[in-house]
Amino acid sequence: MNKFKIFSLALVASATVAQAQDIKEAKKAIDAEQFQKAKSLLKSIIKAKPSDGEANFVLGNVYLNQAIADSAKIYYTNGLQASDKKNLNYIGLGQLDLDNKNAAAAQANFALATKDVKRKDVDEFIYIGKAYTNSVNPDYNNAIASLKKALLIEPQNATALLAIGDAYYGANNQNEAYKSYRDAFTADPTLLRAKMQLGVLLKGAKSYDEAIKSFNEVIALNPNYGPVYRELAETYYKWGRNKPSTAKVNLQNAITNYEKYLSLTDYSLDSKMRHADFLILVKDYKSLETVANKMIAEDKVNPRIFRYLGYAAYENGNVDVAIKSIEDFVKVPTNKVIGSDYMYLGLAKIKKGTNAEGAVDQASFDSGVADIKKAVELEPLVVEELNEVGKALFGKKQFAQAATIFEFGALNKESKNYLDDNVYYGISVYYANANKSNGAADAAQLAKAEEAFDRILVASPTYDEAYLYKGRINNLLEKDDLIIKNYEEYLTRTTAKGAEELAKPATTKKVIEAYNSIGASYANTDKAKAVEYFNKTLVLDPTNAYASQSVKALK
Structure with missing residues (x-):
């Protein structure tokens, strides 16, 4: 009987060790960004031992990391029914609260998670710190405070040091982030992510060559650590973008390293989606369309695929497919729509509504503009993507x-x-009104164009042509005093540049325009002044018909 008891206890101990190893393997897979492998391991643990609260919690975190909040909540809720480490699942629910901007509910859940912790427990404080950092609405101060509690208990806990490094990095405290990452790697030299993050800091500081050296040090330690190749890819991409002369080589290096990264993950649908995100980043839309079509053949349900199809279709010239694909994505209330979705939808409608021959389908164009407005509300800097579109229309x-x-x-x-x-906006408004075949000029639009030129003169005081266009705008508005004021300012600034500038044919043409416009503005109030300016035109161009006829009429 005693032998049987000993044997039974040995089996229980053996099963517990195996379970711990499985959790450890799952966490290693998560760190390696092999999420499909991690999910499979965790699901097998839960199936074998439904009472394992930690496995439910970690699996919920995987889903939350992939922005699948509904699945995450299911596992957190299941984990609360477990007998072992069920309290961790309150932390997962707390992060969901943070994501939903409910800080009070999050704090209540975190309090439940830590209510019965023992004096030497640190995991709860580490996970709470990570929740504050990883939320879509991060709170880095609370993250740091929680992680400091863990470090008071275990000052050399490498996981806590790595996590507090991430929190400092999010809070833009680069010095403390660097120290924390360095200390984490010193505490555990197998924690490659900590060493990799030192390179991430260099990348953020735009020290791209130094960042690459740092990442290569990680590869020297373990050439199969996948995330470092993703960081390399992003570094080469940013280097190419910030230094256009290196763009061709660096973008190819970016793609090569990203493909290496993919080869070290699990080629799941999720990793293919990350690949698609990167192809958007490097603007490889031909490959994106291929990848998207392969994904939709595998999974016709996942809505993000329609985003990729829409982006690729627009960039590859198929606006109808772009409009349908993106509309199919944004119309589903549960999809997380971003500014780029509305931007591409708007651009596709605009392209459809403005053909190369100059005809405009105003309804399609206006619908596209409405979508662009939604994009700008979500992500104000999407406006940077519109410059080339405006120039094409111009x-x-x-x-x-x-x-x-x-x-x-x-x-x-x-x-x-x-x-x-601002320059193109002001000029576009001017020409839109100057070229009207009938109807009065739009005074409100022209006033906004003049404001644009005023903004230009604040940002670039030497842009003298702003005064030329302000004179032209007021010509359309028939405001004689402002016509005179702005054209005279243009003449003063241009004359100050010297005879060489005035001798240029393009400058001479503009100076004549200014003289004639000022002359016309004086014609009804000061004939002598009007004749004076028309005569200045005739000095430069004795055959100028408008000036000579105006002089005759005024005498």
């Missing part, structure tokens, strides 16, 4: 439509195209 002389597009960027000082968009 090139087709669709000036009213171009002005509508440029106005988005003209009002966002944070946009890298802020100055350029």
Whole structure:
């Protein structure tokens, strides 16, 4: 009987060790971003031992990391029924509360998670810190506070040091992040993510060559650690984007490293979606369309595939497929719609409504603009993607439509195209009104165009042509005093540049325009002044018909 008891206890101990090893393997798979493998391991643990609360919690975290909140909640809720470590699942529910901007509910769940912790327990504080950091609405101060509690108990806990490094990084405290990552790797030299994060800090500081050296040090320790190749890919991509002369080589390096990263993950649908996200980043839309079509053949249910199909179809010139695919995605209330979704939907409708021959389907164009507005509300800096679209419309002389597009960027000082968009917006509004075959000029639009040129002069005081266009705008509005004021300012600034500038044919043409416009503005109030300016034109161009006829009429 005693032998049987001993044998039974040995079996229980053996099963517990195996269970711990399985959890450890699942966590290793998560760190390696092999999420499908992790899910399979965790589901097998739960099936074998439904009372394992930690397995439910970790599986819920995997789903939450993949933005599948409904599945995450199911496993957290199941985990609360477990007998072992069920309290961890309150932390998962707390992160869901944070994601839903309910900080009070999150704190209540975190309090339940820590209510019965023992004096030396640290896992709860580490997981709470991670929840605050990883939430879609992060709270880095509370994350750091929770992780410091763990480190008071175990100062050399590598997992806690890595987690607090992530929190400091999120809070833009680079010095503390660096120290924490360094200490984490010192505490556990097998924790490659900590060493990798030192390279991430260098990447964030735009020290791309140093970041690459750092990542290569990780590869030297373990060439099969997949996440480091993803970081390399993103570093090469950012390097190419920030230094266009290196773009061709660096983008190819980015793609090569991302493919290496994929080869070290599980080729699940999720990893293919991450691949699709990266193809969008490097603007490889031909490959994106291929990948998206392969994914939809595997899984006709996952809605994100329609996003990829829509983006690729737009970039590859198939606007009807783009519109249908993205509309199929955004119309589902449970889908997490981002600014880029509405931007692509809007651009597809705009492209459909403005053909190369100059004809405009105003209803389609207006519908597209409405979607662009939604995109800007969600992500204000999507305006940076609109500059080329506006220039394409401008090139087709669709000036009213171009002005509508440029106005988005003209009002966002944070946009890298802020100055350029204001210039094009003002010019587009001017030409849209100057080219009207009938009807009065739109005074409200022209006033906004003048404001754009005023913004330009604040941002770039030497852009003298702003005064030329302000004069032209007021010409359309028939405001003689402002016509004179702005053209005279243009003449003063241009004359100050010297004889060489004035001798340029393009400058001479504009100076003549200014003289004639000022002359015309004085014609009804000061004939002598009017004749003076028309005569200045005739000095530069003795055959100028408008000036010579005006002089005759005024005498």
